Amino acid sequence: MESFDIATLRAAAPYIYAHQGSTFVISLPAEVIASDALSDLIQDLALMQTLGIKLIIVYGTGVFNRHTLGVIKQTKMRQLQHTIGEQQTRLEALFSTGLVNTPMAGMKLTTVSGNFVVAKPIGILAGVDQQYRGEVRRIETTAIRQQLEINNIVLLSSLGYSPSGECFYIDEFQLAANVAASMPSEKLIFLSQEKALLDSRKQRLKFLNLNDTDKLLKRRKSLSKSMRTYLELAIQACVSQVQRTHILSCSQTGVLLQELFSHAGAGTLISDHHYDEIRPAKINDVGGIQSLIKPLEDEGILLARSTEQIERELDHYVVIERDGFVIACAALIPYQQEHCAELGSIAVHKEFQHEGHGTLLMEFLENKARKLAMQSVFVLTTRALHWFYENGYKKCPLDTIPVHRQQMHDMQRNSSVLVKSL
Numbered sequence: 001m002e003s004f005d006i007a008t009l010r011a012a013a014p015y016i017y018a019h020q021g022s023t024f025v026i027s028l029p030a031e032v033i034a035s036d037a038l039s040d041l042i043q044d045l046a047l048m049q050t051l052g053i054k055l056i057i058v059y060g061t062g063v064f065n066r067h068t069l070g071v072i073k074q075t076k077m078r079q080l081q082h083t084i085g086e087q088q089t090r091l092e093a094l095f096s097t098g099l100v101n102t103p104m105a106g107m108k109l110t111t112v113s114g115n116f117v118v119a120k121p122i123g124i125l126a127g128v129d130q131q132y133r134g135e136v137r138r139i140e141t142t143a144i145r146q147q148l149e150i151n152n153i154v155l156l157s158s159l160g161y162s163p164s165g166e167c168f169y170i171d172e173f174q175l176a177a178n179v180a181a182s183m184p185s186e187k188l189i190f191l192s193q194e195k196a197l198l199d200s201r202k203q204r205l206k207f208l209n210l211n212d213t214d215k216l217l218k219r220r221k222s223l224s225k226s227m228r229t230y231l232e233l234a235i236q237a238c239v240s241q242v243q244r245t246h247i248l249s250c251s252q253t254g255v256l257l258q259e260l261f262s263h264a265g266a267g268t269l270i271s272d273h274h275y276d277e278i279r280p281a282k283i284n285d286v287g288g289i290q291s292l293i294k295p296l297e298d299e300g301i302l303l304a305r306s307t308e309q310i311e312r313e314l315d316h317y318v319v320i321e322r323d324g325f326v327i328a329c330a331a332l333i334p335y336q337q338e339h340c341a342e343l344g345s346i347a348v349h350k351e352f353q354h355e356g357h358g359t360l361l362m363e364f365l366e367n368k369a370r371k372l373a374m375q376s377v378f379v380l381t382t383r384a385l386h387w388f389y390e391n392g393y394k395k396c397p398l399d400t401i402p403v404h405r406q407q408m409h410d411m412q413r414n415s416s417v418l419v420k421s422l
């Protein structure tokens with residue numbers, strides 16, 4: 001029997017559900033259109049569309065270097081129109097054949113384009129008339145929405161039209177950001193040929209909030225011009241209520257699907273949602289907490305807790321949530337009479353470890369314990385001894401913790417008792 005990856009499908013199911021009916025604006029630069037990656041990418045876009053995602057694709061021309069783009073005269077404009085015609089034909093052809101030789105070969109995908117972007121001339125910059133260089137005046141969002149409602153994929157070139165009947169060239173990335181901001185869009189996605197953004201440990205930067213993005217732009221001088229543009233536009237989009245901006249490197253096949261339908265992702269997500277914010281657990285989180293700690297209980301790393309026990313102690317739990325999933329949790333169980341509290345069930349999903357979540361939870365709960373006038377925090381651990389040492393905890397005999405807790409202690413687990421004075 002052929003192998004079937006049940007775990008992957010199970011992990012993807014909540015994302016499929018969450019993305020259904022969402023609108024994604026995807027920026028497709030000319031370099032990607034010209035690359036070998038395009039036909040696989042179109043298949044992935046087609047799959048997304050069949051999963052109920054509404055797609056607006058803003059494609060680029062690549063005729064001019066966007067960073068040195070100067071005045072656009074009539075001859076340049078004609079050249080642009082010609083290129084856009086070619087790009088559009090290529091995309092339409094691929095969307096028509098995109099699902100051939102796949103189990104979805106019978107699916108019909110319709111793309112549509114039109115005068116959805118109303119443009120105005122940029123005018124005179126530093127005394128020079130920019131002629132056919134334009135900027136967005138308005139996006140015809142109602143017309144676009146009508147097309148999305150009937151399951152058409154909207155293709156937008158970097159041309160906009162003025163009410164006086166003229167045609168202007170608009171920067172494709174700026175256009176994508178404007179489109180995403182002008183209508184309720186869940187995501188703005190920049191597909192690029194840039195390498196993934198890395199942190200100082202050479203690990204992919206999976207998530208940036210607006211503050212981090214701003215710092216990165218100011219501090220990392222080595223960022224390429226394109227990456228700077230993406231990051232700047234991501235900030236602009238977030239400020240304009242676009243929930244999330246993703247920067248994905250197309251050098252990796254399946255990057256879109258991996259980013260959108262897996263915990264691990266594949267690119268960098270920029271959002272002003274405070275993902276790393278810790279919040280008290282709610283009853284709906286019980287399932288998430290359980291699936292996070294169950295594998296660790298099975299391995300003997302964490303003490304087993306039943307659903308009822310978690311529900312009973314829910315007020316003591318805090319979680320960190322990302323995309324509707326509990327990615328980390330911890331509990332602080334106070335022992336009022338003994339003026340101490342136990343730090344328990346501290347767990348971070350393995351895809352999100354080494355990002356500071358564990359330390360954040362620990363510090364948060366230690367502060368909570370201070371506010372509750374506790375004098376110390378203790379923890380029973382089998383595997384994270386050194387992590388706690390590094391965070392100021394010291395090994396202590398079992399009889400230092402409250403008697404009630406000593407009685408519940410499972411000798412077989414042989415866990416170490418660690419205490420930190422507050």
Ligand SMILES: CC(C)(COP(=O)(O)OP(=O)(O)OC[C@H]1O[C@@H](n2cnc3c(N)ncnc32)[C@H](O)[C@@H]1OP(=O)(O)O)[C@@H](O)C(=O)NCCC(=O)NCCS
Pocket residue numbers: 296301302344345346347348349352353354355356357358359360379380381382383384385386387
């Ligand atoms: C322990 C745990 C909560 C840490 O969470 P995290 O978000 O990955 O940790 P942070 O990003 O805040 O800190 C990372 C640092 O802790 C270190 N660290 C993580 N787990 C460790 C462990 N078990 N032992 C020693 N050090 C550890 C990392 O090496 C890293 O240090 P470095 O940057 O010098 O390499 C997480 O690894 C986890 O859920 N582990 C399984 C459950 C568990 O052991 N819980 C504690 C039992 S009570």
